[in-house]
Amino acid sequence: MANCSAASAASSTGPLFQTLTGLQHLAQTPRFKAWFLDQFGVLHDGKQPYPGAISTLEKLATTGAKMVIISNSSRRASATIKRMTSLGFDPSLFAGAITSGELTHQYLQRRDDAWFAALGRSCIHMTWSDRGAISLEGLGLQVVENVEEADFILAHGTEALGLPSGAVRPMNLEGLEKILEHCATKRIPMVVANPDFVTVEARALSIMPGTLAAKYEKLGGEVKWMGKPDKIIYESAMGMVSVDASDSIAVGDSLHHDIKGANAAGIQSAFITGGIHATELGLDTFGEVADLSSVQALASKYDAYPTFVLPSFTW
Known part of the structure; x- marks a missing residue:
């Protein structure tokens, strides 16, 4: 079972977060109807899936959760799904993908936004x-x-x-x-x-x-x-699966982009410590648990506060 104790190292500089050893506890929480998943640093490292990522997605799918890849990739959404497939992920597990590249393409093509129209x-x-x-x-x-x-x-x-x-x-x-x-x-x-x-x-x-x-x-x-931490990409993801912020959770490894963006959009979030901030947190191996005071200090540094903290995207 997951360890759901509040982080004792958290101070008055930011909200308390909960530490978890896996996603099982969150997945069994009915309020999260939609999961907005970052890809690099969460699902894969650009070369191969992280250990347990594919099986975790499969288990999460059995709960009825709608999963959307939400990425700052400059690639179009279709290219992102294609790449995920080539890495061994089942595309049918995802309701879709929304990327910075896709948003950029849409706004440049439509020109219905005043800034882009100019x-x-x-x-x-x-x-x-x-x-x-x-x-x-x-x-x-x-x-x-x-x-x-x-x-x-x-x-x-x-x-x-x-x-x-x-x-x-x-x-x-x-x-x-x-x-x-x-x-x-x-x-x-x-x-x-x-x-x-x-x-x-x-x-x-x-x-x-x-x-x-x-x-x-x-x-x-x-x-x-055009992307995280701007709430534009989270709003697009919510629109894609017809959910409200209260029904959503964002999972990411970047405090500045994923977590800060979720904060701005009013979405709860899960911070994966083994991704982009691993070195800052002194982590050397996959699945290593970060020191809670270090996580809190880093959250304060970036002014980005996760609801939950996990070492990796595993069940």
Whole structure:
């Protein structure tokens, strides 16, 4: 059985959280009709599923829970489901997926939001070295290299600069940041299709587009953050499965993105300590239990307070 004792180390600086050894207790709580699951750092490490993740999903499904992948990935939702399938996850277990990349695509395509309606059609495209223009289909955008010709910056990745041909030019962070410095002088807005700063890739941390966006804001640039911690992505997930915030729980490994976003959306949350914050919490092995005072200190640092804390996404 799970250990449901309140964290004794919690102080008056933030709400109490409950520590659990597994999800069984929460899964048997009828009030959670919808589970919004982060993928990297919770379900898999980018290369393979975490131990017990697949069987935990299967057990959770038997409770009738609606499970939605909610991710800051710059990939479209369909690509995310396809990737999960390739990693060994059964796609029928999920009600769907909502990603930052999907939201970005929808807003750029519809243009029914005033901010997006004001954007032009030419963009500087920062992307991944193996992606190219894959997320631009149907948007009617013109990718340009010259900042003077750009209406906005679209950040899908941190490894390359998109070219008008649809190909890419590999570029390091320093090179991309130099372009941002030029863009800032022209007051060109940025749309970031993945607000994560870093992500877990087989126990290592990889730099993500949110790092570029944070740099751009420091340069005085305007950034539209399309994903966690903005509540826009949680509201989309709730709409997808027709539930209210009171019926939902978000599970994630990033205090700044997953937990802070859940706080903003009024959703209860479960913080997985073995993901992106593992090193900060002094954790070396999968399933290792974090020191409660360390978790509380980290929550206070990020001003993000989980309802529950677990070492991993296991039953």
